[in-house]
Amino acid sequence: MEYMTGKMATDTKELSDILTGEWEGQTIRMHGAIHRIRDMGEVVFIVLRRRDGLVQTVYEEGRSNIAIKEIREEACVEVTGTVQSEDRAPNGFEIRLEQIRILSLPVEAMPIAVNRWKMNSSLETKLDLRPLSLRNIRERAKFRLQEGIVRGFRDYLCAQGFTEIHSPKIGARGAEGGANLFRLEYFHKHAVLAQSPQFYKQMMVGVFDRVFETAPVFRAEKHSTKRHLNEYVSLDFEMGYIESYEEIMEMETGFLQYTMQLLESEYQKELQILKVRIPKTDQIPKVRFDEAKRLVAEKYDRTIRNPYDLEPEEEALIGQYAKEEWDADFVFVTHYPSKKRPFYAMDDPEDEQFTLSFDLLFQGLEVTTGGQRIHDYRMLEKKLEQRGMTDEGMEQYMMAFKHGMPPHGGLGIGLERLTMKLLGEDNVREATLFPRDLNRLEP
């Protein structure tokens, strides 16, 4: 009987092995994809692309009997050679080649120059050729940083006593009513795709007190803008026993602080590749919705057209205002009007036209919506009635409240939007691995 023991047998080296310095002058094996070939005649520089970075290898005529003519860019290889310090090479070393073992060969030349530092391809071309364009060092670095954001979210909340949940994405009805739902046939029943884990995370506050989820959500919005996707990853949390809706904002501030530190410590390479400036998160100003409207109307000489909602241009101006007046990258806008928030939003007891809710703007773009929820069953019943709604299809949601729920609130963060702003991109698709929008369902 043979056993698996969890031990990896390979003796190929990682970049981190070489960077210890202990392999200097020695012969090692390493694998990678051939990112770029620079043929100087008697010397050929062959740069490997690996998950941990670029590695320069050097072929010298006569030194080894490699069939150099067979080598092509995007071939996957295992090289054998001697490690040698070289200041001009990436990571300060190169491998003087003795052998190249070809693991696979491409059958066609690349349609885009992924090995250029900047590809100069249109967004459409990059998305059409996504499996290839992501091989570009800068493109893939974006999604390493995106990984860091999600990791920061989970690790921070885990340390704060939150439990991760997995709520279903197929359901009988949506959390926010009938609009913008993708519909499907589910074994001869009508079903919809979840536009948010809202109801589930709230119900689970009655079980775990604090919960989070990082999962896709689906919105059949017919928007075609630079900031909308029809499927995106939502970072959601919901926390019980809050004494004020401000605790939710403090928790988000804590998450952002932790995550920016995580990026600086664990993703320094990617930050440098993309020249990302880490935004300030030590203190995040908060301003009331009506006050924010007034401030930007005054400062930028603008007429308030819609007192109940923020237009994208107003959000951008609030971002500009926060930067100019408070030197802030982020700003919480609080107390959104009740009529623009869902039925479960908690109204401000001091003025029921407004809610104990907030959006977080990151350089003028909404990246989070959150707030305190109604936790009292009678109040929830009343609110439904006021809105002319019934609890049809929400029986189990209402049941959780009927049997007691703590005061609670939470938020949802759009992962791709947060990544986009961190990267300084102006289109959310730049920060989406495989975007889904009105026109794009592939690849």
Next chain:
Amino acid sequence: MEYMTGKMATDTKELSDILTGEWEGQTIRMHGAIHRIRDMGEVVFIVLRRRDGLVQTVYEEGRSNIAIKEIREEACVEVTGTVQSEDRAPNGFEIRLEQIRILSLPVEAMPIAVNRWKMNSSLETKLDLRPLSLRNIRERAKFRLQEGIVRGFRDYLCAQGFTEIHSPKIGARGAEGGANLFRLEYFHKHAVLAQSPQFYKQMMVGVFDRVFETAPVFRAEKHSTKRHLNEYVSLDFEMGYIESYEEIMEMETGFLQYTMQLLESEYQKELQILKVRIPKTDQIPKVRFDEAKRLVAEKYDRTIRNPYDLEPEEEALIGQYAKEEWDADFVFVTHYPSKKRPFYAMDDPEDEQFTLSFDLLFQGLEVTTGGQRIHDYRMLEKKLEQRGMTDEGMEQYMMAFKHGMPPHGGLGIGLERLTMKLLGEDNVREATLFPRDLNRLEP
């Protein structure tokens, strides 16, 4: 201007604060839901349910002026009282009540006894009343352990150089062909829900070398069994530059070892609540598909009916055999017949009737399917042709291979099945927060 600074202002105490011993004899505040009330006349024991455990509080007549008659089970409260050691109480202390502030009151009595140790409710009842039944200590502990499994998966792979990805769940077509797909209308186009991230994770091996994803998958299978769900969480990884398909099994073994240790160190409370026995993962036997069939046919005097697939009963017997003969909870079954594996599976060069693939059985239940994939474009083309398939709808998948891909392989783990077996449950719905099956679309 007010600022958020990420600091939490609350002075209520957590269970961990009390367990330091430093609050003994002192007055503290703590919140929770009232799990159980035991009225002994002059003394009333009120047990709080909190995310970190149960806490006993004691009301003594005359000692405080609490309106004890208003207190109900499932009310959410904030108590004030003195901490006192008490061996007979959970966690070795109780709180002698001075005040109870009611945060919310239920409006009806519970339809199920969530505060019993074992609820004695049918699975159907538990699922119908899911938002309530999960308030039971044992029920919720299951999903804490499930959290630990996912956390172990991510943390282990992250440390092994994997990048987390988020692939789209809506697409133009599925990875495994047309069967078992949920279909939806996507802005007047036909679309399907992803039954697996297979194509995406493979394409991303060309970018990140090693990737993983933890996300829902959707299968429109008309099975109604104890081990099938129509939506479940799939733990997927895919790794490049493998020298043998065995490396994938070693990686999974490493994940299991790491995760069982994580559960033992971080989830000891839940393991004890559920009396979970941690399965052996130090070495996991592997056996060929045809050999496994032969072994159980011989030992259990059974006729082999279908030489190309394992029947559920055969899987159970292989599990039994592994336990009896090798004292193993897990067993890898390798070399599944080519005709039962998808087109992208790598055939065994030594016998092309079989593939370099495996399933992992956990106490006789398949919890993982994995294997090496074809990485050579020409070989993939040929395989499609042999199967009478075309690359229609798979153009971008094929494009990745046309432009070079390393040898690679990976696997998908059914989270709920793995949790179910760990818990010793016999129905996967017991290990699913909100199951979706042929008959169940709510809550």
